[in-house]
Amino acid sequence: MNRRKVLLIHPPVIRPCEPPPGIAKLAGALKRHGVEYNIIDANLEGLRSVCQNSVAVPDTWTRRAVTRVERNLEALIQPAAYQNLDRYKQAVLELNRVLTMQDRYRSTEVSLANYQDQNLSPVKSNDLIRALESPEKNPFFPYFEKRMSVVLENDRPGLVGFSLNFLSQALCTFAMIGVLRRLDPTVRIILGGGLITSWMRQPGWKNPFEGIIDELVAGEGEGALLSMLGIEGAAGFSLSDFAGFLPLPYFSPGFILPYSASSGCYWRRCAFCPERAEANPYRPVTPARVLSQLKTLICSLRPVLVHFTDNALSPALLKALCREPCAAPWYGFVRITQHLADPDFCRALKRSGCVMLQIGLESGSQKVLDGFCKGIDLKIAQKVLDNLKHAGIAAYVYLLFGTPWESESDAAKTLDFSVKNSGSITFLNLAIFNLPAFGPQTEALDTTPLDTGDLFLYRRFEHPTGWHRQHIRKFLENKFRRHPAIAPIIRNDPPVFTSSHAAFFTPSLL
Ligand code: SF4
Known part of the structure; x- marks a missing residue:
């Protein structure tokens, strides 16, 4: 051996x-x-x-x-x-x-x-x-x-x-x-x-x-x-080595190159974020190095799509990509920031190869966003969605229901926001909040273990306003998903593969 x-x-x-x-x-x-x-x-x-x-x-x-x-x-x-x-x-x-x-x-x-x-x-x-x-x-x-x-x-x-x-x-x-x-x-x-x-x-x-x-x-x-x-x-x-993976028959219309420009998250302020609870440091690769590595990888692997796997692409990297476009179409997570409220910036991102941005908006209630410390202003979010639509970049929006700050009326605000902006939202992911098992915010709540195992990651909690999972499920099923402005967006989502394949169903890649 x-x-x-x-x-x-x-x-x-x-x-x-x-x-x-x-x-x-x-x-x-x-x-x-x-x-x-x-x-x-x-x-x-x-x-x-x-x-x-x-x-x-x-x-x-x-x-x-x-x-x-x-x-x-x-x-x-x-x-x-x-x-x-x-x-x-x-x-x-x-x-x-x-x-x-x-x-x-x-x-x-x-x-x-x-x-x-x-x-x-x-x-x-x-x-x-x-x-x-x-x-x-x-x-x-x-x-x-x-x-x-x-x-x-x-x-x-x-x-x-x-x-x-x-x-x-x-x-x-x-x-x-x-x-x-x-x-x-x-x-x-x-x-x-x-x-x-x-x-x-x-x-x-x-x-x-x-x-x-x-x-x-x-x-x-x-x-x-x-x-x-x-x-x-x-x-x-070291530069990642994909040679052994290149010939494999992945379920995709060509090679998707996953690339991570950082570990951790540059924001690190959202409540209940595992990056914060696990004290994972933010380690970005410098934008210059990202661009040069991508050039090398794209040249040798010829991907049909680059998937940035970062928790959130930094504004510094987005700016660098605008200056020096990626040689393949790309998508990844971003936070809603002032940069994206500038229509020229979004157009430059589109020219850089961006076909889709994943956005963890989480809620259409400002109160909930502030409780969460998401650093998102809903007026800016609306402008960003509008800019992305006009630039031809698909928006994959993630919403989260049942956080400790949310009541049913906040969830209704999220529905209103989504309906109002439905013309600019290409894909929607609806999730129910899972309370991480550990962390300072968890300790402030009335909790019981969700699983009896020794390796459990989440806990059950008594929601302060009684907005529990079974109510949320009913709300999502009966009101949210069935809304005539929302139902077509939900149907648009590729089953099983969701965001991993969504970019292939955007006008830029069709
Ligand atoms: S943007 Fe995402 S990864 Fe970053 S702090 Fe917020 S939840 Fe955590």
């Missing part, structure tokens, strides 16, 4: 439309230090494998969907499917149907965007360990076993790194580790990613995986990974 050879794995399940940026970053660091490595997108491969090995079940819709698996898998990697929203929706929903129906006799449910198990919780360390001990109960097991056997045989890695970012990946990650351990108990395992970081930054964290996982890493993993390989003092800057 080659003690220095590394295998990096992106575990299921998240939307399989672009490569995982965290692993590409680790790959870049290994490449820079001359370490041999291989990558596996087990999310994409595993989902395709479950679809392709599906069997017909006795209902007409699923039977038809099963016969069309290959056709739909092929359609979703071709541009034509993205030129007709109805055809696209059919392909996505049929594949999703095949996935969810394959497991109807088990306790698990797989979809293109999620994984759930009625018997195991991803926020209980004991359940994660059970997933590791009985990986054959996981619906991806046949794929995991075959793939891991081949890679261990051919590559003989000494170190395997998993990037675990979302709860929907946790049980599958541990099942995959279980398969690896059975095949080769000597392989060393390192586990990092956003979810591991959130767990490790909780107060009173005690590692429940001692003796099971060799190393858990909070935050950026490059240093820890290199240190496990005996490469010390290796901090420094």
Whole structure:
């Protein structure tokens, strides 16, 4: 076995439309230090494998969907499917149907965007360990076993790194580790990613995986990974390496390049923000370096779209992009700022390649926004939406209901604001507030744990005005989504993939 050879794995399940940026970053660091490595997108491969090995079940819709698996898998990697929203929706929903129906006799449910198990919780360390001990109960097991056997045989890695970012990946990650351990108990395992970081930054964290996982890493993993390989003092800057991901059949009409121009958030003032609660520092890459890296990456990878994965693109970077346009269309999150209230600035952004901006507006009530410390003025927000529309940039607006400051009349104001600006809102995401388990604002509320697990991230709380989830759900279903000005916007959202594919349905990219 080659003690220095590394295998990096992106575990299921998240939307399989672009490569995982965290692993590409680790790959870049290994490449820079001359370490041999291989990558596996087990999310994409595993989902395709479950679809392709599906069997017909006795209902007409699923039977038809099963016969069309290959056709739909092929359609979703071709541009034509993205030129007709109805055809696209059919392909996505049929594949999703095949996935969810394959497991109807088990306790698990797989979809293109999620994984759930009625018997195991991803926020209980004991359940994660059970997933590791009985990986054959996981619906991806046949794929995991075959793939891991081949890679261990051919590559003989000494170190395997998993990037675990979302709860929907946790049980599958541990099942995959279980398969690896059975095949080769000597392989060393390192586990990092956003979810591991959130767990490790909780107060009173005690590692429940001692003796099971060799190393858990909070935050950026490059240093820890290199240190496990005996490469010390290796901090420094590496360009992400996407070469191994480039030929993979992601569900998109071409290669989407995920790029992060910063970690943390330059604003860091919003209440309940995990970036703040976890004390994640803001680390921007300088705009000059971003532009030069993008140039190199775009030149070699020829992406159809650049996805900025930052929590919020800084005004400094937006200005730099206006001066020196990106050579590929791009989208990402921004905060509502005075810059965007300038129509010329929005037109310059459009010329820079911007096709869509994601905006965490959260509420149409100024009182709620102020309580949240969002730093958003609704009059400016209205102007920004108007400017984006006139510049030809799609607005993907995120709204959040049920925050402690919100009452039903505030939610009605959010509906009024959305209706008034419906002509400038291209896509809408409606979410109900989840109270983070820890943080100073959480302590001020009357709370109980939402889950009984030791790794829970959210808490239930007694809403100060009684504006509870069941009322909010009714309001959203009966009033918000059905409003004649809102319903067409909701229908416009690509199912399952939502913002990840939305840019392909904007006039700029159609
Ligand atoms: S803009 Fe987003 S990431 Fe930044 S502080 Fe607010 S909620 Fe947090």
